[in-house]
Amino acid sequence: MLVSVNNLTKIYRLGDYEVYAVRNVFLNIDRGEFVAVTGHSGSGKSTLLSLIGGLSKPTVGRVKIDGVDIWELGDEELSALRNRKIGFMFQFSSLLPTLSVRQNMLLPASLAGADEREAEARARELLEQVGMEHRMHAYPWQLSGGEQRRVAVARAFMNHPELILADEPTGDLDEDSEALVMRMLRRMNREEGTAVLLVTHSRELAEQAERRLVMRRGRLLEVG
């Protein structure tokens, strides 16, 4: 078991009333599994990913990754876990605006203190897979939305993560970019055994996953 989520709940307090963004969620993800989550906007998908990725603290419940309760970890250990085991793709731009494509790619490796030569090679190889190796020295603002997303998906795989948390990585993308991003996710899932938790609007894309879940008002439901 790679991810084990137990009774996860996140409550946002807005003045007098409470928003249950995520409500009593149980979820297990195996190594190498490809899981898709759909759901209306505001149903709690992004919040769920942030809780699993250790970016936001649950109000109630536990998240275990590789058997470790991530919210028992200190900042150094939790940061290291994010760095080594999880690759993120956010709903909007995930790139650092002041860094070039190459620098963005190398960032996770530098934070891990990895060998620079190896990191360069890995970055090049991943960028090739999304057809961005020729834009190594461009800055994010010089790229289209689709190109930025392609770099972001490549960067998510830099440190050979065990889990990819991808929040609508193909939202409002042109068809080519969408196909490139999806191909990358499926390929790495197959070749490197990376588990993927993919949030998407598109039923079509969701159907490419092994397992499909739906979120409704903070609750997570298994589909078929």
Added chain:
Amino acid sequence: MRMHITLALQNLRMRKFRTAGIACAIAIASATLFISLVLTLSMSTSLRLSMAQLGADVMVVPASAESSAEGVLLGAKPVRWHLSYTYAEELEKIEGVEAASPLAFVEPPRECCSLRGVVLVGFDPARDFIVMPWIHRAGGLGRMQVFAGSEYALTPGSQVELYGYRFRIAGRMEPTGIPYFDRGIFMPLSTLYLLTQRGGGDLREGQVSVIMLRLSPGADAERVAEAIEFNFPELKAVVAQRALANVRNQMHLLLGSLLVLSGVIWGTAILLISVILSMSVRERMREFGILRALGATRRFIFGYLMAEVCILATLGGALGVGAGYLLLSQVSGYISASLGIPYPMPDRLYAGLLSVGVIDLALLLSTLASILPAYRSSRLEPYHAIRAGE
């Protein structure tokens, strides 16, 4: 650490306006502080030197020269008057006066001499107590020999050309802080008269610029000055202590306001840094959130921001010190003339130490100003930070 710096540099490079803004604020504050410190320190050294080295208690000038007399004592203003040498003999008869040394200052036209900005100083070897001690120590002054001020790198035995004559350097004075002395070439009055006659200067034989008096131990300088002005209404006696006190008062006023100004500017700069940083933290929340998601620790974010501020402070501080130095060297002549006091630029080592001090202070204050925003940035919840930028 290397990564902090790389990221910080990259960020500074990409946000040029913000970088320039903060660096300028720090530079202006550093420049003001540097200038105030240089002025304070070099003025007080020059005053101390003047008093100690002069060895004269009272300076006598023509009454008409009154307003600029203090400037002459400190050597900042050119001498534009003459008085007769014979007063030296008269003044020695006044009670309390131990010795009278007439001195003539001549600023020769540039083409006369091989030295730039030279001042020819004539003295009476039989009477002088200001230059003679140095000359004695150097073994005396022979024919066609002169004594050099501290400013010239002239070794004993080398030659200078004055009005077409070659003189040999007999020795060199120590620095006095008085430009007329430090830039001086000292020679007996008789030699000076010969030279100026040849060169067509307006100093005629028997004329000198000032007469310096040394008083006998215990004599009251004010009383002696009164006696001189009573007996010789056409003369003005300037008491060294009083003259210095006047200058010092003016100086304190100037320096006081400079230091207050630099305090105000520092306060503003710190506030500005704090505000710009807090603002940019809000603007950069998403960046911090993404960094955290990629595996940056809180400590890393804090270190990254601090590295950025340190680079800015060093840059701004160095820029400010450099600009301050340049400005000082441009206007020091002007200020010196308008205040009537000299201030030599500090020597390199001294200026270097001051610069390091000012840059360190810039670092310290900017760090203090940014600790809070940096800490807050490091404590943001990553998910909240990422969403805040959407």
